[in-house]
Amino acid sequence: MLLRGDDTNPVLHIEELRRFPRRRPASVPGAAHVYLNSNDRFYCPPGGFTAGELWLLGPRRLYVVDVSPHDLVRSLDVVSPASGVSASLAVSFVWRVYDPPFIVASNLVDVMVVIPEMLRAAVTEEIATLSWQTPPQLAALLTRKVLPARIALDGIELTGLSAEVLTLDDEPPAPRDSDG
Amino acid sequence: MVDHVGRLVDWLRSLDADDWRRYIFLLLAAYVVYRLTCWLLRTFLPWLLGHILFPLVAGVVCALCAVVLVVQTVGVVPFRGFGVRPPGFLFSLGDLAIGGIRRSVAAVPYWSRRMDVLKLLPGFAVLIVMVTLGWYGHQIVCETQPHSPWCTGPAAAVNSLGDEAWRQTVTTARDAFAR
Numbered sequence: 001m002l003l004r005g006d007d008t009n010p011v012l013h014i015e016e017l018r019r020f021p022r023r024r025p026a027s028v029p030g031a032a033h034v035y036l037n038s039n040d041r042f043y044c045p046p047g048g049f050t051a052g053e054l055w056l057l058g059p060r061r062l063y064v065v066d067v068s069p070h071d072l073v074r075s076l077d078v079v080s081p082a083s084g085v086s087a088s089l090a091v092s093f094v095w096r097v098y099d100p101p102f103i104v105a106s107n108l109v110d111v112m113v114v115i116p117e118m119l120r121a122a123v124t125e126e127i128a129t130l131s132w133q134t135p136p137q138l139a140a141l142l143t144r145k146v147l148p149a150r151i152a153l154d155g156i157e158l159t160g161l162s163a164e165v166l167t168l169d170d171e172p173p174a175p176r177d178s179d180g
Numbered sequence: 181m182v183d184h185v186g187r188l189v190d191w192l193r194s195l196d197a198d199d200w201r202r203y204i205f206l207l208l209a210a211y212v213v214y215r216l217t218c219w220l221l222r223t224f225l226p227w228l229l230g231h232i233l234f235p236l237v238a239g240v241v242c243a244l245c246a247v248v249l250v251v252q253t254v255g256v257v258p259f260r261g262f263g264v265r266p267p268g269f270l271f272s273l274g275d276l277a278i279g280g281i282r283r284s285v286a287a288v289p290y291w292s293r294r295m296d297v298l299k300l301l302p303g304f305a306v307l308i309v310m311v312t313l314g315w316y317g318h319q320i321v322c323e324t325q326p327h328s329p330w331c332t333g334p335a336a337a338v339n340s341l342g343d344e345a346w347r348q349t350v351t352t353a354r355d356a357f358a359r
Contacts, residue, residue, distance in 0.1 A: 055278075
């Protein structure tokens, strides 16, 4: 039920709930339950609502959101502010949804709308602080873990960022999810 | 064999009008009891079970499940306050309660429909029920009152009961018409 390799919609399932559901929605490992109640407020209780809470609070809609970590590799072009030389980077990272209610409330159906921009902004900002003239110099600097440990924006967090400089012999990675 | 038939003929010749009336009355009473038992088993019992007993039991079960549901909901509150996942048994308790309510509600029409099979109860089965009940009553009387005529001579007891009932009926009818 979790995201397939080429799927980028973190909302796995939407279900209209009865006022008195006949059974509790099954919880899926790696997914969080987000409930929309009658006051248009979102709830994401740990483990999902129990049967008693479902009957008492009467949420009207359930969203199952994927919160499991996904490995991803993206290519990125950066320009040296000193020399104007550009270099291509292959940035590998792990993304996951850390704020499921925000994801549902913002109607985010494609994480690739958010992730490339937040990655570009964060990596470009960090690279801009480094002084490098040539791609090999940048590659040497990148071995020192200069990238941030965590980037969080719009309910999505990127962790475990690492980058390597692509040479002309390298083939740029396909921009797709590579977890399995 | 001829001797038995002869005795039966002698007995029949010895019966007077009162005896015949009494036996016809007993026969009619037995038929009324049979029809009453038929109605009880074919009409009243399915109604009693399907419309009274099963809904009553289901209602009691639903009430118990509702209590369990409330207890489960109250038990979850402290964990929600701390933002941690409640223990699994609270989830199971809620599922159990909802399942109990769902099954109870579904069981009422299901078993009520099943009780309709009693409407097809054959007359032979009704007779068996009557005989069984009669035999059971006889056994009970023999255990509690061994010297009662219902234990020592049930046929004679039935005969005297029919006689008494016939007399009562005639007296009641005469009184009614005399007014």
